[in-house]
Amino acid sequence: MSFNFETNHTADLYPNTQEAAHYDVFPKAIGSILQNTNARELHLRFGQGWYDADAWGKLLRNGLENGGTGVELWAVIEAESKDDAFVKWSQLTNSLSGLFCASLNFIDSSTTTSPVTIFQPDGSFLQKIQLKNDLYLLRGALPREPVCTENLTPFLKMLPTKGKAGISSLLTGRKVFNSEWSSMAVDVLTVCDSPNSCHYEIKQSLDLIKNIPHVLDKNRMPIPKPIPGDEMRCDETKKHDAYHCFPLPESNKLDFGLMDLFGRVIHGGALLADSPTRVCADIDTDSWELSVNSTAALTSSGLCYDLNTNQDYDFRLSTNDSTKIKPLEAPPIYASRSLSGYSQDSGGFRIDLLNPTNDDLNVVVFETFPWFVRLYLHTLTISVNDTTTYDVSDRVINSVVNEIIYNPAVDRKSPSHLELMTLIPANTKVKLSLDFDKAMLLYAEYPPDANHGFEIEPAVISIIDPITKEINYQMRTTTALLTLPTPDFSMPYNVIIITSTVMSLAFGSFFNLLTKKTVTEEEAEAVAEQSRLRRITKKLQELKQRIRGSKEAPQ
Amino acid sequence: MPSLIPFILIISILLRFIIPTLLPNLSQLLDQSPIFSTPINSYRTLKEAVFLATNSLNPYKQGEIIHHPPILLEVFKHLQSPTLINLFFALVDTLFGLQLIKLNQQLSKKDSKHTYFPSYIIAAFYTFNPLALLATFAKSTYLINNLVIITLLNSLLSNPFSLFPYFLLALSTSLTYYSWYFIVPLLAYSSRQATNHHLPSSPIIVKGIIAFLSSLSLLTFINYKLSASSFNFIQLVYGTIVSFKKITPNLGLWWYFFTEIFEFFSAFYTAIFNLYSFIFIVPMTMRFIGPSTSTTADALFAIWCEIGFVNFSRAYPTITDLNLYFSLSMLFKPLYRKLKFPTAVSNLAMFTALLLLPVFYYVWMGFNSGNANFFYAMGLVHNLIQVLMLTDFIWSKLQIEYYDTHEIDIDKVNLKLTQI
Incomplete structure (x- = not known):
């Protein structure tokens, strides 16, 4: 299921502060936020779940408007210098963080990269206008961010209808986020018709994967219970009585409405829009039946309905053979990434790419790793069809990897950023593997649940057109959960005390050895006789004896 | 049996060359272990840097990958084939053994009062020393530094007024930072020898300092040029050691302390720990090189004690540093007779700790059934044994000094000595 919304806004690129900005549907x-941070382009992605390409096929709109698990943000910022761009970027992440109730403010220099081959700005507006400054592309992602209702509400609030009318009125957090996979995207582009007239164009989209029989089952029976005996459908060709039943496979009969899927109906058309809200069904009319449940009159043309009143509309689909659906379009590439190694101090990444098509594909593998993953690029090996393995220093590798863009990490300051430009031959499986070491963090740098591990953001796999360099298809792998070695969190005082003890012990022994004089024990005894303490104790002893002597004397 | 020595040395080269050639994975395996490699000297970061440098990415300008000096990177850029690298390390370590034999010979020639080990024992000891063998197999770059230091000692002992030791000291400093500490005993020894030869001591000291500083600046300049005219390498190579930026488990005292310490105190304790590693340099020099009666053997002993103490208190100690300290301990045979713990006992204790360290590390990292405390505790034991050994040697030295100054025959009279 996919929901797409578009709105435009006219504004000057360099607004006159005297003039009040006027917003209508934008x-x-x-x-x-865009005006304050000089952002010329903004792309925000929220994603949840694992996209099963084998079962669900190609991503919608070639995956260009889908994100990986967590939150992803990239923006093109016009600024005087790189540092200036970074300041603007921080402003942007902080403002968006408040707007979307997401932890975007945690995107700092240690998670920000500047991609080189993908995520590039759509430069078409540049041809029409001369910019005052340079453009900088910045990107960051938070793979650990859970996406939920609090992110959907601001997303809906950005629509002209505020999610109260039109198809957006179907979207509620409860039903959107219990789907198998979901992805929300906000894309803002600058479009210039002439040097004086530029406008922002906002595109919002929300894609969901729902398992309809599963949703219907859940509606009927929120708590799973065994099917009552009288509802059980038994295979009558086999033995069946009150105690025996070989259940038949699920029936192909389906009957559901929007109410069943979303818990809501469409609250009238979006009457603000230039053209009325139109609902179309792309179904095989031989086996599927569409019905509209509404009190309002409908203008329909074939299978399309215009919703031009503010009445409620519910659409129902029913069939006797639910197998008659549109065939899935196979994705042009399959990719997965996994962690290898068992040790807590080192490990490896492995990326499997499969090109099922009959054409060679130019694929860019984009990855960023946090600084505590210390990559060893010289360990990169590539195996083609599990038969030949190349080492990165081999010259032959050029047949698979055309170019490597690599920015090594700086501790606590910047992540490592890797872009591999590969050529995957037709019907070929390519395996890339790379080793790394894990750094230890400081006591305070571990999150409260340190042994849970750290999420590594998804790898972005893009198919590039070799001539135009445009992205034809884009997909993301899952996040990887990396466990780091942890210190004992209950030990700080013990460690400080014990280490200091050993150090002072060593200090004391060396100090004594170096400063004291070596003598025989007899000499030492003689000297000790002369010491003040000895003299005092001696006198005390003499005194004691004298007292005792005087006591004894009278007797 | 002097004819044995070349034979043993040839065995040494073969052993150090053939085993890693036959078992190419051995070096990688050992390099993964924290007792052989730290982020500062690990061979795989060097390999990574060589790879990046040959693929037009300057590792001294981008990222924090390499902490080896640019000179070393340049050397390894030209040593690409594994056979050459194996041969290089085998030669470096065998040269170290050769220098050790020479040092022992010099010492026994200069100090006729005491008996030293015959050369072939030293040669055999070094050839089959497991620490040296494993360090060579791990391709620890500190082996080069060890060779530089022992060459320095040799040249210092043969001619105390030569400036060559100061150049070697600068080289060693540029390789590992800590070596500049030893300028103190070097200057003290030169000036002591000058006084003994009735020469003015101040020009020798000034010359020494100038020689050290000028060769250090020359090396820094070469490093600067090799890292494509950038001073970034100073922060990467030396700054990381001084500020202890890369925290991974190692043999030393620092890592767990700085992992656990509250961030607020971190800077303060970094200063304290650095100061601590230097604190005994001057006292030890004064105690053993200062007195007018002090001999060449005393000077060597002072430097050896300082090496031992720096090993104990440095930020990133490895087995390779320990190897230098252990090998030099063979030179002090006269002290063995007054040791509280016989060398067999202390070595056994040391090796037990060294065997348990990787075991506990693996229990923590691999099996996940132990935690960091196991490894830390073993590291502490290891450090304590090191301190005990060193204090034992110093006390033995002080006792023998007493016998020598009072001209008492150590073989006939057995005095009970103490300190006040």
């Missing part, structure tokens, strides 16, 4: 919140 969300003011986003508009003012």
Whole structure:
């Protein structure tokens, strides 16, 4: 299921501060953030779940509007210098963090990269206008961010209908986020018709994968219970009585409405829009039946309905053979990434790419790793069809890897950023593997649940057109959960005390050995006789004896 | 049996060359272990840097990958084939053994009062010393530093007024940072020898300092040029050691302390720990090289004690540093007779700790059934044994000094000595 919304806004690139900005359908919140941070393009992705390409086929719109698990943000910022761009970027992440109730403010220099081959700005507006400054592309991702209702609400609030009317009225957190996979995207682009007239164009989209029989089952029986005996469908060709039943496979009969899927109906058309809200069904009319449940009159043309009143509309689909659906389009590439190694101090990444098509594909593998993953690029090996393995220093590798863009990490400051430009031959499986060491963090740098591990953001796999360099298809792998070695969190005082003890012990023994004089024990005894303490104790002893002597004397 | 020595040395080269050639994975395996490699000297970061440098990425300008000096990177850029590298390390370590034999010969020639080990024992000891063998197999770059230091000692002992030791000291400093500490005993020894030869001591000291500083600046300049005219390498190579930026488990005292310490105190304790590693340099020099009666053997002993103490208190100690200290301990045979713990006992204790360290590390990292405390505790034991050994040697030295100054025959009279 996919929901797509588009709105435009006219504004000057360099606004005159005297003039009040005027917003109509374009969300003011986003508009003012973009103006303040000089962002010319903004792309925000929220994703949840694992996209099963084998079962669900190709991603919608070639995956260009889908994100990986967590939150991803990239923006093109116009600034005087790189540092200036970074300041603007921090402003942007902080503002968006408040707007979308996401931890985007945690995107700092240690998670920000500047991609080189993908995520590139759509430079078409540059041809029409001369910019005052340079453009900088910055990207960051938070793979550990859980996406939920609090992110959906601001997403809906940005729509002109605020999610109260039109198809957006179907979207509620409860039903959106219990789907198998979901992805939300916000894309803002600058479009210039002439040097004086530029406008922002916002595209919002929300894609869901729902297992309809599963949803219907859950509606009927929120707590799974065994099917009551009288509802059980038994295979009558086999033995069946009150105690025996060989259940038949699920029936192909389906009957569901929007109410069943979303818990809501469409609250009228979006009457703000230039053209009325139109609902179309792309079904095989031989086996599927569409019905509309509404009190309002409908203008329909074939299988399309215009919703031009503010009445409620519910659409129902029913069939006797639910196998008659549109065939899935196979994705042009399959990719997965996994962690290898068992040790807590080192490990490896392995990326499997499969090109099922009959054409050679130019694929860019984009990855960023946090600084505590110390990559060893010289360990990169590539195996083709599990038969030949190349080492990165071999010259032959050029047949698979055309170019490597690598920015090594700086501790606590920047992540490592890797872009591999590969050529995957037709019907070929390619395996890339790379080793790394894990750094130890300081006591305070571990999150509260340190042994849970750290999420590594998904690898972005893009198929590039070799001539135009445009992205034809884009997909993301899952996140990887990396466990780091941990210190004992209950030990700080013990460690400080014990280490200091050993150090002072060593200090004391060396100090004594070096400063004291070596003598025989007899000499030492003689000297000790002369010491003040000895003299005092001696006198005390003499005194004691004298007292005792005087006591004894009278007797 | 002097004819044995070349034979033993040939065995030494073969052993150090053939085993890693036959078992190419051995070096990688040992390099993974924290007792052989730290982020500062690990061979795989060097390999990574060589790879990046040959693929037009300057590792001294981008990222924090390499902490080896640029000179070393340049050397390894030209040593690409594994056979050459194996041969290089085998030669470096065998040269070290050769220098050790020479040092022992010099010492026994200069100090006729005491008896030293015959050369072939030293040669055999070094050839089959497991620490040296494993360090060579792990391709620890500190082996080069060890060779530089022992060559320095040799040249210092043969001619105390030569400036060559100061150049070697600068080289060693540029390789590992800590070596500049030893300028103190070097200067003290030169000036002591000058006084003994009735020469003015101040020009020798000034010359020494100038020689050290000028060769250090020359090496820094070469490093600067090799890292494509950038001073970034100073922060990467030396700054990382001084500020202890890369925290991974190692043999030393620092890592767990700085992992656990509250961030607020971190800077303060970094200063304290650095100061601590230097604190005994001057006292030890004064105690053993200062007195007018002090001999060449005393000077060597002072430097050896300082090496031992720096090993104990440095930020990133490895077995390779320990190897230098252990090998030099063979030179002090006269002290063995007054040791509280016989060398067999202390060595056994040391090796037990060294065997348990990787075991506990693996229990923590691999099996996940132990935690960091196991490894830390073993590291502490290892350090304590090191301190005990060193204090034992110093006390033995002080006792023998007493016998010598009072001209008492150590073989006939057995005095009970103490300190006040």
